[in-house]
Amino acid sequence: MKKFLIFVFSLLIFIPLISCRSDDGNKINRKAENPVDTNNNILIVYFSRAGENYDVGYINIGNTAVMAGYIKDYTGGTIFEIIPATPYPEGYEDMKKVSQQETANNIRPEIKNQLENLDRYSVIFVGSPIWYGEPPMIMRTFYDTYKDKLAGKTFVPFGTHEGSGVNSCTRLLKEYFPNAKIFEALGIKGHEVNNSRELVGEWLQKIGITKKEQK
Ligand SMILES: Cc1cc2nc3c(=O)[nH]c(=O)nc-3n(C[C@H](O)[C@H](O)[C@H](O)COP(=O)(O)O)c2cc1C
Known part of the structure; x- marks a missing residue:
């Protein structure tokens, strides 16, 4: 009887392990292995610009x-908005000129606010729009400023665009942190963002970063 019980318990332990493996025997790593405890270790960093924009008018x-x-x-993560020291123009045409100039001159626009206590966080969401196929130069200012303190963190890129997608956000992260764990990004078209709450929830479920059940 004892041997039989040990056998049954062994099956209970090993069957789930086997079913978590992909066909080539490697563990699937698109998803967090355990649901991330989101109560205090998530930081959501983003840059975003209000004003007149492509396909949405003035927002x-x-x-x-x-x-x-x-x-x-x-x-339940903590938000940090990257605020430029010099505000960007509200008009779309003016904004396009400033963006082109920043890229052409490899400028690092100054950030007005400071991010404190980075050591509290282990998972960092990083979000931005796409300007001319790339994250705005101010994202480089952010990485340059906090590069050392961001070492060893897990990243989750996200952003909005109007057709280019957000692969360039992941690429930039890999450029700065070649050895970091980086989750699959989500990009949403800017003019669809107001109807995309559920899509964001599904993405977070898929990558395994969900809020811990509140008791
Ligand atoms: C200067 C500028 C350049 C842009 N270039 C692109 C682009 O190359 N590809 C793209 O898909 N969207 C582009 N867009 C659209 C923005 O990525 C999109 O509107 C985004 O949702 C804006 O986000 P925000 O409101 O958070 O700043 C551009 C917008 C601006 C203002």
Whole structure:
């Protein structure tokens, strides 16, 4: 009887382990191995610009800011908005000129606010719009400033765009942190962000970063 019980328990332990493996025998790593305890270790960093933008007219809250808000609601993470020391123009045409100039001159626009206590966080969401196929130069300022303190963190890229996608956000992270664990990014079209709360929830479920059940 004892031997039989040991056999049954062994099956209970090993069957789930076997079913977590992909066909080539490697563990699937698109998803967090254990649901991440989101109560205090998640930081959501983003840059976003309100004002006149492509396909949305004049907006009071930037598209990426809306997306960051959804992530906060689902994860309970702490928000840090990257605020430029010199505000960007509200008009779309003026903004395009400034963006082109920043990229052409490899500028690092100054950040007004400071991020404290980075050691409290282990999972960092990083979000931005896409300007001319790339994250805005101010994201480079952010990485340059906090590179040392961000070493060893796990990253989750996200952003809004109007067709380019957000692969360039992941690429930039890999450029700065080649050995970091980086989760699959989510990009949303800016003009669709107001209807995308559930999509963000599904993505977080898929990558395994969900809010711990509140008791
Ligand atoms: C200067 C500028 C350049 C842009 N270039 C691109 C681009 O190359 N590809 C793209 O898909 N969207 C581009 N867009 C659209 C923005 O990525 C999109 O509107 C985004 O949702 C804006 O986010 P925000 O409101 O958080 O700043 C550009 C917008 C601006 C203002």
